[in-house]
Amino acid sequence: MSASSNARNLGVTVDENLTTACSRACFYHLRRIRQDLRFLDEPATRQLVHAYVTSRLDYCNALFATSTVAVRQRLRRIQNSAVRLICSQPAYTRATALLRNLHWLPVEKRIVHKLCVLMFDVKYGSAPAYLADLCNVCTDERLRSTSRGDFVISRTRTRTVDSAFMVAAPSAWNALPSELRTITSKTIFHNRLKLIFFLAKLPTGNLQLWSSSSLSTELLTFYIITWIQPMT
Numbered sequence: 001m002s003a004s005s006n007a008r009n010l011g012v013t014v015d016e017n018l019t020t021a022c023s024r025a026c027f028y029h030l031r032r033i034r035q036d037l038r039f040l041d042e043p044a045t046r047q048l049v050h051a052y053v054t055s056r057l058d059y060c061n062a063l064f065a066t067s068t069v070a071v072r073q074r075l076r077r078i079q080n081s082a083v084r085l086i087c088s089q090p091a092y093t094r095a096t097a098l099l100r101n102l103h104w105l106p107v108e109k110r111i112v113h114k115l116c117v118l119m120f121d122v123k124y125g126s127a128p129a130y131l132a133d134l135c136n137v138c139t140d141e142r143l144r145s146t147s148r149g150d151f152v153i154s155r156t157r158t159r160t161v162d163s164a165f166m167v168a169a170p171s172a173w174n175a176l177p178s179e180l181r182t183i184t185s186k187t188i189f190h191n192r193l194k195l196i197f198f199l200a201k202l203p204t205g206n207l208q209l210w211s212s213s214s215l216s217t218e219l220l221t222f223y224i225i226t227w228i229q230p231m232t
Contacts (some may be wrong), residue, residue, distance in 0.1 A: 010063040026053045030085060037085070046086050046102075053082045061111050062118070065168035074221045100198075109197045112172050118165075119151070119173035120189050123181075134166040150174045151183060 029052035033045065040048070057078060064071060080095035087098050099106060105113060121127035122135050136152045151170035156162050173181070180196065183189040 018026055022056055023074050023078060023175040026056055027081070029053055030078075030081055034085060037088075042086060042088075049082045049086055053078065057107065058110060061107075062115055062165060062168065063163055064107075065111055065115060065172070066162040072108060079104070079107050105194065105197055113193060113197060115165075115169045116176060117186075117190060118214065119169050120186060122169075123127070124172075124184065124186075126186075135170055148174075148178060 013047055030049075033040075033048050033052070037045065061075075064075065078131050079099075081091075083098045083102060083104065084091065086102065087093075089098060118127060118131065119135070122132050125132075128164055132199075138146045138150050138152050140146055151173055153170045153174065154167055154169055162168060176193075177196070180189065183192065196229060
């Protein structure tokens with residue numbers, strides 16, 4: 001019996017490039033939607049893109065938490081192509097402004113956003129047991145992590161293990177501002193987390209966030225009114 005170059009689990013095909021199957025399927029559906037674009041208005045186009053493209057980008061995307069730059073670039077190209085299709089823009093239009101107009105987070109931030117939302121469920125007991133059992137709150141009184149309510153992060157030596165939920169998710173949660181982690185309403189947490197991601201630069205390589213404490217009240221108020229929307 002020969003070894004296989006890829007494996008499929010829960011609908012996710014894992015190979016040496018991680019995104020080959022996802023990229024192929026997403027670009028296929030984008031081409032099909034583009035062929036019928038003259039018969040579609042923007043809301044219809046947006047629904048089709050969500051159904052066939054962005055849903056694939058978001059499905060099990062926590063696997064890409066510590067992926068290589070090449071893998072993230074492939075995912076980013078898919079998202080950029082999707083947003084240009086929705087906005088009817090040429091292929092070389094910069095996608096940053098288009099993403100903000102649609103209130104979409106970039107791929108890297110969507111990954112960390114999902115990890116943080118899952119950790120919110122773990123902290124407040126609404127996560128399934130197979131996730132909750134992987135995360136432990138720091139209880140060593142000698143560490144400042146205990147007073148902050150941080151989760152224990154396992155030590156690893158390889159990038160592959162760094163993508164595991166028990167490592168990537170607590171790392172993302174511990175990097176959040178303490179004011180955000182004390183919120184008990186999932187809806188409020190979801191919206192404010194997205195707000196911080198829109199306002200702050202996020203160095204996703206080490207899953208750290210800039211604190212929002214330096215943001216002015218006027219700027220926060222403006223973005224709360226303008227940008228807070230449910231995740232698309």
